[in-house]
Amino acid sequence: ETGVTQTPRHLVMGMTNKKSLKCEQHLGHNAMYWYKQSAKKPLELMFVYNFKEQTENNSVPSRFSPECPNSSHLFLHLHTLQPEDSALYLCASRRDRGTQETQYFGPGTRLLVL
Amino acid sequence: AQSVTQLGSHVSVSEGALVLLRCNYSSSVPPYLFWYVQYPNQGLQLLLKYTSAATLVKGINGFEAEFKKSETSFHLTKPSAHMSDAAEYFCAVITGNTDKLIFGTGTRLQVFP
Numbered sequence: 107e108t109g110v111t112q113t114p115r116h117l118v119m120g121m122t123n124k125k126s127l128k129c130e131q132h133l134g135h136n137a138m139y140w141y142k143q144s145a146k147k148p149l150e151l152m153f154v155y156n157f158k159e160q161t162e163n164n165s166v167p168s169r170f171s172p173e174c175p176n177s178s179h180l181f182l183h184l185h186t187l188q189p190e191d192s193a194l195y196l197c198a199s200r201r202d203r204g205t206q207e208t209q210y211f212g213p214g215t216r217l218l219v220l
Numbered sequence: 221a222q223s224v225t226q227l228g229s230h231v232s233v234s235e236g237a238l239v240l241l242r243c244n245y246s247s248s249v250p251p252y253l254f255w256y257v258q259y260p261n262q263g264l265q266l267l268l269k270y271t272s273a274a275t276l277v278k279g280i281n282g283f284e285a286e287f288k289k290s291e292t293s294f295h296l297t298k299p300s301a302h303m304s305d306a307a308e309y310f311c312a313v314i315t316g317n318t319d320k321l322i323f324g325t326g327t328r329l330q331v332f333p
Contacts, residue, residue, distance in 0.1 A: 110263070112263075146229075146325070147325070148322075148323045148324060148325050148326075149264075149310070149323040151320055151321070162320070196263055196264065198264075206252055206269075206271045208254070208266050208269060209266075209321055210266070211256075211263035211264040211265070212263050213261070213262050213263045214262070214263050216261075
């Protein structure tokens with residue numbers, strides 16, 4: 107059973123809409139991540155937060171705006187998206203930034219941009 | 221920079237047959253290696269990880285992987301496939317003090333009765 111939850115599980119939005127994805131972890135972890143998973147491409151790391159501070163922005167377009175109000179919650183605010191942004195967005199958490207630590211993933215939000 | 225290559229985007233086996241999913245890594249420093257599994261409409265679940273303690277790593281659901289430095293490989297195996305093993309499998313590598321877990325492109329495993 108995953109300790110990382112994501113809502114909504116599915117989202118359809120138009121290019122002019124504004125929506126937000128939510129991730130919550132119940133594992134007491136300090137680091138949280140957003141990934142994008144597109145068909146036939148490796149998982150792409152988007153953002154990393156450690157103790158609520160953003161430590162990595164992997165050249166993500168500004169139409170994606172992350173927010174981490176505390177170590178348990180992570181949001182991804184979406185606005186004026188493009189059809190090519192349709193993908194599965196995965197949230198993950200990890201106890202610390204140590205390299206041996208396992209990242210635990212949520213079930214993802216499948217996003218379709220029309 | 222580190223990278224991961226998964227040979228074969230699709231692998232098909234019969235139920236009861238050996239499963240072998242290939243992963244080769246590239247890293248200039250000792251790597252930490254992971255195998256994740258993704259079932260349909262779900263997130264990624266850790267199968268096993270190599271953290272330099274032992275070269276043969278046993279994971280969940282009967283899977284294991286062997287770290288071979290000389291071959292820069294970390295292939296995933298299971299002696300006898302089960303229908304429930306049908307999923308997508310991802311190999312990943314991380315090195316140094318970094319947050320970047322680098323994933324391969326994945327291998328989709330099909331199991332036929």
